[in-house]
Amino acid sequence: MTSLVRAVRRQRGLTLDDIAQRTGLTKSYLSKIERERSTPSIAVAIKVAAALEVEVGQLFAADTESQSFVVDRLPEEGDKATHLRMLGASMLGKTMSPFVLDPRRDDADLDHAEHPGQELVYVLQGQIDLHYRDEVTPMSQGDSAYFDSSVAHRIRARGRAKTRVLVVVHDQPGATHR
16 A cells, blocks of 8 residues: 555645645654555545545555556457446546447437536547537537536437447546546
């Protein structure tokens, strides 16, 4: 956990004083945690994770290098297909949630609840209808939309051709990414 705390803290541009103020812990104790001179309790780990705006489980990851640089490869042909693929899922201290979506036409897949923050939608392949508020905007390959994601919205494929969309969600400051 210790080197991950330092890595996330630095990635976020925070000082030990900043984390001390957010957690109520001393700068000295936090420094000991970062230098592996003290092992925090679960309660302290939860406080530190909240101050760093990460899930506590991320602080216990074994490989810090792979957590600060993540490459996602296109799945092989034989891999189990899914219509939603998270990108950078193991990235430490994420400030964005990117994913590739293969939207469908059927109504069961239309639900896309509003959430805090902003969203970017970029059509990689095919055509979609972007439902935003009470309006429907047709979009084709190369089109993009950037919008307030706290407003009800959803994406639906148009036509029978394969459709693929890059979606990047950015939460409001203070939100924790999964």
